[in-house]
Amino acid sequence: MPTNANRTFPADETAPTPQSLIGAMLPFLRAGEFEPGSRLPSERDLAERFAVSRNTLREALTTLEAMRVIERRPQSGIYLRDAASEASLDTLVLEADYDLPMTADHVRELNEFRSIIELQAISLACDRGSAAQLAAIDAVLDTTRLRLAAGCSVAEQDAAFHLAIFAAANNQFLLRAANSFYLASRRRRERFFADPDNGRRSFAQHCKLRDAIDKRDRLAARKLLGRHLGSVERYWLSTLPQPESTKRTAR
The missing domain is CATH 1.20.120.530 (GntR ligand-binding domain-like)
Incomplete structure (x- = not known):
């Protein structure tokens, strides 16, 4: 079970949506902990870190993959794409919607x-x-x-x-x-x-x-x-x- 330290959402938010999860994941992915091309934590670990259901997480991952932020490889895991060379203009819109700093x-x-x-x-x-x-x-x-x-x-x-x-x-x-x-x-x-x-x-x-x-x-x-x-x-x-x-x- 995730601890309070791992929670990204307010304690009274019991059912985060995929969109709100994306807003929490983008700063996490861009913080510098992971290099482009590196493997990210597993679905289970991400679900625990953000205190969300696996279904909510998968919906968010599907959107992030469509925006070329991440790549999911069968039997291998989730990988971070290089934002400078692989992300689309739509990714820029997505990041701006969440007011990420430039x-x-x-x-x-x-x-x-x-x-x-x-x-x-x-x-x-x-x-x-x-x-x-x-x-x-x-x-x-x-x-x-x-x-x-x-x-x-x-x-x-x-x-x-x-x-x-x-x-x-x-x-x-x-x-x-x-x-x-x-x-x-x-x-x-x-x-x-x-x-x-x-x-x-x-x-x-x-x-x-x-x-x-x-x-x-x-x-x-x-x-x-x-x-x-x-x-x-x-x-x-x-x-x-x-x-x-x-x-x-x-x-």
Whole structure:
């Protein structure tokens, strides 16, 4: 029987769901105790560690395997996959849903990925975007303007604006990748746009991006977007905890 020290869930939670179990297992798997490729504890041991039934555990493992977090090998056991080289974008969404912390390297690489796909998307939007797709961008900006005037968050409108650019690129695979990114960054956007000043600055930049797309000016659009994405990256890096060595130097 598991001891209280092994419990991951509140004592009054008698029937954890597979989803809540995934939320407990992800930090456990990413804590560094297990190297990529190493064998994890058995189903029995994991069930005891997290104080859950074997059925609940198996459902959670099935999801983690589908997301390429783990691999189950018949007659061998459960193995941890390499998150950097094997996990899918859906895994990123899953980890973000549970608000797992990101390192500075993760922030930089995620923003690098975003820059690669979004700079290409806005170039294509300048070339391929239709009048109807530009009208969709305008509709998002109109809603953003109204919400800012009412003092409301524009986190959802920010994602909608950028996804409308991807839609105007007329490439379904770019749009699919963007959907995963914006789902994964949902919680961070909510925190960012809790500050009304961030919403106003972002809206002003979005309006300039819209005008560049309307003029089909690829060079201006890419330059504006590069600045926009760079400011976002600097903001998120500034929110990360500083290493102790950096703190001592700053003093």
